[in-house]
Amino acid sequence: MRSKSLFTALAMSFFIVLLAACGNAEGSSSEEDSKNGEESKDSGSETTEVLVDGSSTVFPIMEGIAEEFQKANPDARVNIGVSGSGGGFEKFSAGETHLSNASRPIKDEEVQALEEAGIEYTEFEIALDGLSVVVNKENDWVDQLTVDELNKMWSADSNVETWADVREGWPEEKIEFYSPGADSGTFDYFSEVALGEEGQIRQDASLSEDDNVLVQGVTGSPNAISYFGYAYYAENKDDLKVVPIVNDSGEAVKPSQETIQSGDYNPFSRPLFVYVKHEAMQDESVYNFAKYALENAGKMAEAVGYVAKPDSAYDEALKKLDEVADK
Missing domain, CATH: 3.40.190.10 (Periplasmic binding protein-like II)
Structure with missing residues (x-):
């Protein structure tokens, strides 16, 4: 009987020690993960999902660009939505997206909504279309x-x-x-x-x-x-x-x-646009995608059936983007 009691006590002691060890291991892992996450964030290597929405007309261009960008940057995440130009601007002013595609210039009421939200932005023409x-x-x-x-x-x-x-x-x-x-x-x-x-x-x-x-x-x-x-x-x-x-x-x-x-x-010839949120350009992931998009917009526009602007227009757009991003 004493032997059985001793065995039970030893088993309980072992179980308690095992739980403590697991707790310490989990705590160490959590602390290490947190530390690594902070280091990743501090080093700028953390990847932000780039959020884009708007025009169905512009969608084929930006979808193609996103696919090529993610091939070149396997860790990148880009989400291209299709809510229409107006729906895209609604999400843009609500702070839900970083870039907004449009097949028309922004309207006065959309400008006002962005001003009221305190959102600064820049318009870029990325291609030409013929309705x-x-x-x-x-x-x-x-x-x-x-x-x-x-x-x-x-x-x-x-x-x-x-x-x-x-x-x-x-x-x-x-x-x-x-x-x-x-x-x-x-x-x-x-x-x-x-x-x-x-x-x-x-x-x-x-x-x-x-x-x-x-x-x-x-x-x-x-x-x-x-x-x-x-x-x-x-x-x-x-x-x-x-x-x-x-x-x-x-x-x-x-x-x-x-x-x-x-x-x-x-x-019925018209320009196609992408609108870029200034604050988002401080995020390296978003800036890198926006830069890649402007570098490749003309080539992708031609590939999917639209018309590219002159090369000089994209060069000027890249300069403007760097100004916005304080590069």
């Missing part, structure tokens, strides 16, 4: 459109129901309208150019923030029409027909890299 009006491949009657005809078709008070209502001789087939969503910079740009600043888009248009949904809508109906960034047309040009737009010289012009760069494709 493309597209119809179904089976549509063999639309050879060109004027801005006035687009206004007649798309405005909220439009009486246009069929193609025959647009131009005499076109078929009496009901038009199906597909448009980017209201948070999209492409929606804003098209509305301003085709409908005027106060113009509203027709209520029966099907809206989506996803340009691929718009492509599917047009490819699925011979009487559909839509508009989106040139890259999405170029990516799907075998399944879509792009409509020449009559420019300010009275010439019907299709979007292409040449006509967008030259400005002949007007009034």
Whole structure:
């Protein structure tokens, strides 16, 4: 009996010692991890997730840049969201992102929201785009459109129901309208150019923030029409027909890299932007990504179907970025 009691006491003592040892080991590990974390932070080697959101039009450029950046920097983490230009600016002013993509310039109310939040930022033009009006491949009657005809078709008070209502001789087939969503910079740009600043888009248009949904809508109906960034047309040009737009010289012009760069494709040629938060540029991870983005924006723009700006424009942008980052 005494032997059994002695064995039990020794077992309990061993268990207590083992628990203490484990506790010390865990404490040492935690202290060591904390110390290492502080050293990592102090040395600038800690990686911050770079948060980017905004335009679906700019998305292909920034997605491609992020993929290449992460290949070159395996520890880097970059998250590219697609909330539309307006949705991106909302997140930007709420402090949820470091960079904001836009297919239009920032609006006065968005500037005010950033000022009220105490957020300083800089705008960079990263590429050029030609907003493309597209119809179904089976549509063999639309050879060109004027801005006035687009206004007649798309405005909220439009009486246009069929193609025959647009131009005499076109078929009496009901038009199906597909448009980017209201948070999209492409929606804003098209509305301003085709409908005027106060113009509203027709209520029966099907809206989506996803340009691929718009492509599917047009490819699925011979009487559909839509508009989106040139890259999405170029990516799907075998399944879509792009409509020449009559420019300010009275010439019907299709979007292409040449006509967008030259400005002949007007009034739907436009710059694409990224907005950079000044405070975020003090973080080495975010600065390195922003720098990489400006260095590679032209090349990536061409790769995904947009048009690069002159090399000198990117050189100037990099200088401006270094000024913002105090480099």
